[in-house]
Amino acid sequence: MISRPLPPSLRIMLLRGLVVIVAVIMIAQLWKLQFLQGEGFRLRANENRFRLVETTGPRGVIYDRNGQVLVRNRPSFNIAVIPGNLPDDEAEAEAVIKRLEGLITFSENDIPVHATDTVTDTEAGGPPQLGSSPPPQFRERLTVAQAMKEVEDGLQGGAYRPVVFAGPVSEETAFAIAEASYDLPGVELVIEPVREYLSGTLTSHVMGFMGPIPQEHVEDYEAEGYRADDQVGLSGVELTFEKALRGQNGSRNIEVDVNGREVRTVGDIFPSEAGDNLVLTLDARLQALMEDALQKGLDSVKANVGVAIAMDPRNGEILGMVSLPSYDNNLFADGITADEYDALINDDNRPLLNHAISALYPPGSTFKIVTASAGLQEGVIDERTRLGDSFDGRVDGLIYVDNRFFPDDPRYAQPFYCWIHTYGTGHYQVNVREALAVSCDVFMYQVAGGYRKTFEGVGIDKMVEYTQQFGFGDVTGIDLPGENPGLVPTPRWKRLTYAETWAAGDTYNMAIGQGAMLATPLQVLNATAAIANGGHLYKPQIVRQIVDVNGNVVDDFKPELIHDLPVDPDYVAVVQDGMWGAVNYPNGTAKALSVPGVSVAAKTGTAEFFDPKIGTLPNNRLPTHAWITAYAPFEDPEIAVVVFVYNGGEGSATALPVAQDILRGYFALKNPPQPAEAADPAADQALPDQVPAPADAAAPGAANNASQPASFRLCAAGLYAGHVSLRDCDGLQRNAERPDLQILSCPADRLRPDRHRSVDRDGCFRLPPADRAAVAAADHHAGRAGRRGGAGAGARRHGRLVRRRCRAGAAGRDRQGAVRPGLCAVPEQPPRPDAQAAMGGAGVCADRPAGGADLPPA
C-alpha cells in the first residue's frame, strides 16, 4: 500500500512545544529544590532520620562495708502505646488496645486498674502520712477508654511519644506482649532500670526507696536537671545520697525510620555516666543477725516494735540498724499496689517509720549514765559518795519529796520509788558505780534533784545542759532523713506547754530518763558510745565511702566529732566502771549478759510509758519499754549496741538476750572459730597467757579467749578489794612476796563483802575495770596495744588509780596490817616503767607465772 505521507501537523508541533516547555519547567523546579532550597531540605531530612535519645545513666550501687551488694539495678518493663503507630482506623486501634489489655489481664489479674484513684482517697482520709514517706509510685494501668483518650491527645501533639499504658508488668507479661507484637501495632515495650534491693526488708529503713518526684518539690528537682517523670530517692540513703547515686543521663544520636524505630546509632555524643556507688558502714551479716536476734526478742514477749542499733564507738560508724517491723522496699521499686500501700500505712506499728531515728521513747534507766556523769563532774558526788534510801532508817527503795508548800508535813510528801521497791527492799547506800550497776533510782534522784535539805543535787538547769551535751534534744546528724530531735524537758518548756512550774519531782523523773524526756534509740546509743570511747560524741555515720564507677574514692567519710563531753575522762571512766559492774557485779542488772571471752559493759532500762491503747496493766502499773545499751570489749570498745523493745517489759529480761545475741554474733563474726594464734602472736610472747579457759567458755568463746587482752584474764584484787573475803584472797597472797609492790589493805568495813564479791570461776578475782586499765598500760609498754591506744592515756588513768588508792589508804584503815582482806597492788608514785611492769604482774594469780619479769626495761 503506497500513500504519500500526511502533511506535517501544526497541532503536533504544538504538542512538541508543550513537552519541551514542561520538561524545562520541571528541570527548573528540580534545580530550585535541589540547589536553591537544598540546604534546608537536607537539614529536614536529617531531622527526620536522627533522633537525640536520652540514655539513662545507671544509678549507683550500694554495698555494705564488706563489699556485699545490697542494692543494684534491674530492668523493669512498661507497656507503652505510640499513638502514631496505631492503626489509623479508630475501631482497629481500640481493638489493638483491647487485645493488649487482654494479655495483661491474663497474666496480672491481681493488679487493680485505677490504682491511683483509690489511693488518693486513702491518702486524704487515712492516717497522717509520715514525713519520711512521701507517696510512692503505684502500678498503673489505663483502661481502654483512658488509653484511647490519651491516644487521641497524643495524635494532636507528639504522635510518636509513647503513652504508658501499663506500669511495671511482670517479665512473663512483657515477653507475652513482645511475642504478640505482630498483632499489636503501635504497642511498645519500654525497658527502664529500677532498683533491686537484694537485702529487701533487712535494710529497707536504711536504704529507703525510690519513686516519682513529690509534687511540691518538682521545681527544685527540675532546677537540678531532673525531668518531671524521673524517679528519685524518697527515703533512706536513697534520699540523702540522691546526688551521688544519681546517674548522669547522656544522649545518643540514632537514625530512625518513619515509625521512629531505631535503625542504628550515629556516634555516641554524650555518654551517660553511672552514678557513684555507696559503701555503707553496715555489715550485712551483722545486720541479719541483729534482725534475727531482735525478732526473737520481740516474739518472746509478743511485742511488735523494736529497734537494735550497733555502732563502732571509736568513730561513730553504724554497723547495723534494725527497726521492726520492716517493709519490703522492692514493692516500691516495682510500683506498689494500692492494697499493699494501704496495708503499710494503716499498720499501727508503722513499718514505714524508721523507729531507730524517727520515733521517740523515754530512755529510762539507760539515761542514768548522763545523771551520773553530771553528778560527778559538778562535784555533787565523788566516786565514793554513798547515797541511798536509808536516810529515814528504812531500806525500802523509797524516798519522799517534800511538798513545796508544806515542807515540814510528811503527809503531803510525794514518794519516789526505786524499781526494787516492788521487791520489798532497797539498795541501801550505794556509790555511783554500784548505783549504775544495780540501776538504783534513788541514788539518781538524789544526784539530780538533791534530797530534802541534807543533800544538794545537780539541779535541773545543769541537768538539761548535760543532757544536751550528751546529744539529746537534737538530731545526731546521721545521713538518714526523718531524724527526730527528741525532747529534753526544761522548766521553760513545762511552763510553755503545761503552764506549770517545774517541780523537784520533775527533776527526779528526769534523773532516770522518765517524765517528759524523750529520745530516739540512736540518741541513746550515741550517748552510750560517747561514754564507751572516753567522752567523745561522734556523729553517727551510715556511709563509709562514695566510690565512682571506676573504683576511685570520691568521698571518704572521716569520723566527725560533734564535741567532747564536758566530763573529765576520769569521771567517764567511773561511769564505764558502773556499766561494767552492771554486767559483772553479782547483783548487776545485766549480769545475765555474757559474751565468752569478751568483757562487756551495759546499762539496762525499763522505761514506763503511757499509751492510751494499752492503759495500765492489771496490777495498776504502767507498761514498760525494754532497753539495754551495751558495749564491748570493755577495755577497748569496738562495738556499742542499743536494743529497744516497745512494751517489752523488763530491759534485763527482754532486751538483754537480744544484745547478748548481737554481741556474741559480732565477736563470732570477727573471730571466726579457728585457732586464735593469728590474732596477736606478739602479744602472746610478751605476756604468755597460760590461763586455762574457763569452763563456761564454750566452743567459739574458748577460741576467742586467747585473742582477748591478757589484762582481762589477769587476776587481782583491786578497787573493790574490800568486797572479797580473806578466804577468797588466799590464792593471791603468794604474789604479795613481790618486793617491788607495796601492799595496802583495803577498807573492808564500808562495804558488804557478801554482796559484792566478784570471783571468776577459776578462782581468780576478776580484775576490776580501773585496774585493768593500769595493766593495759603495762601491756602497752610491753609492746601490746594499750587501752585506748596510747601510753599517755594509760599513764593518766594509772595516776588516777594511785590517787584513789592513797585516798583509800588515808582513810586510816589498817594500812600495813597483817590481815589483808584484799590486795591493792599499787606503785608508790607516778608510774615508772618498772612500776608498771610490776602492775602487769601485780594481780597475777598463783596459777600463772608473773608476766612482769618478761617485760623489757623501758
Next chain:
Amino acid sequence: MLAFVLIGLPVALIYLQPDLGTAMVFIVIGAIMLFAADLPWAYIIATAVAAALMVPVVWNNLQSYMQTRILTFLDPASDPDASFNVAQALISIGNGGLLGKGFAQGSQSQLHFLRVRYADFIFSVIAEELGFVGALILIVLLAVLLLRLFTIADQARDNFGRYLVVGIAAMIMFQGIVSIGMNLGLLPVTGITLPFISYGGSSLLTLMIGIGLAESVAMRSRKIEFD
C-alpha cells in the same frame, strides 16, 4: 460526538471504580487525540468553557479523598498529616543535591519516610539517590521519547497511525507530567505512576505495547522508501 461517547464510557466506568487518576488519563488522552485531529478551535474553546462550568458540579461529586488531595495541594498547611507525603517528597528531592546520596543510599527512601516510594514517589527516590543529574537525565529521556513519538505521529502515513501514536504519547506525557509534577510539588497528589519507572507489571506492559504500536506505525511510514 461519537468520540465523546467512546471516551466517556470507559471514563465513567473508571471513575466509578473510583480512580480519579486513571479517569483523568483517559480524558486527557482523548482530549489530546481530538486536539491532534485538528478539531476546530471553536469546539475546543467551547469544550473548555463547558468543562469550566462543570467544575462545581464535578467537585461536589468527587470522592472526599480526592477533594482532600486537591485542597492539600492548594493549601499544604491545612492538613499537616495529609501533606506529610508531599513534604517528605520535597525533602527527599532536596536531600539529593547534585549527585545524590548514591544508589540505595537515600535516607528518606530507605528509612520509609517516603510512602509508596516504589510507585507514586519513585521520582523523589531517583532525585534523592541519583541527584540532580539523575533526575535531569530521566526528564530529558522522557522528553526525547515524547518528541520521538510526536515525530512518528507527524510522519505517519495515515490518520489512524498518527492518532494512535499521539494517543500513546499523550498517555506517557500526561502520566509523566502529573507524576513528576506531583513529586516536585507542582501538581496535586494523584495515584498516577511514572511511566517505565514505577513498580507495576501491567502498567509497564501497557506502555510497552504502546511503544510497540508506535514503532509499528514508524515502520510502516518508512516502508515507502523501499518501494
